[in-house]
Amino acid sequence: MTAGFSNPIPPFPGWMRRMYRLSRPVTEADIAAFLGDQDLYLRETSSGTRAIIHKYGLVEINLIIGVPEAEVWFNPESGAYPAEYLDALLATRF
Numbered sequence: 001m002t003a004g005f006s007n008p009i010p011p012f013p014g015w016m017r018r019m020y021r022l023s024r025p026v027t028e029a030d031i032a033a034f035l036g037d038q039d040l041y042l043r044e045t046s047s048g049t050r051a052i053i054h055k056y057g058l059v060e061i062n063l064i065i066g067v068p069e070a071e072v073w074f075n076p077e078s079g080a081y082p083a084e085y086l087d088a089l090l091a092t093r094f
Contacts, residue, residue, distance in 0.1 A: 005050075005071045011060045012075065020070040022094045026063045030093050034061060055089070058082045 008017050031040070031051045041052040045064070053061045059082050062071035070090070074082040 005062065005064075005069065008071070011054075011073050014075065014077070015060075015073045016076045018072050018074070020072060020090065022068045022070060022090070024094065025066045025068045026070070028065060031063055031065070033093055034063075034089065055085070059086050061086075061089075 005019065010017065031053070034053050034055075038054055038056075041054075043050045043052060048064050048066070051063045051065070053063070055061065058074065058078065060073040062073075072086060074086070
């Protein structure tokens with residue numbers, strides 16, 4: 001696990017965490033593409049600035065520029081829809 005994604009804290013009680021290995025390191029353009037009209041939140045970590053993207057209350061995506069990994073949080077009570085949405089979203093860039 002990347003040091004920037006250590007000490008995980010869920011955004012909401014009961015949300016589950018998944019780590020996704022990406023085909024290449026994350027770029028600023030990837031973050032901008034995922035962001036769309038959503039607000040971007042930044043958190044400083046020991047391995048760099050973490051971009052936190054909330055997607056319509058379905059998932060929270062945590063990315064660090066230059067790291068080929070994504071930390072994703074989702075509500076398991078939402079069924080399979082958040083996972084399907086995330087898979088489609090990641091497929092647009094990676």
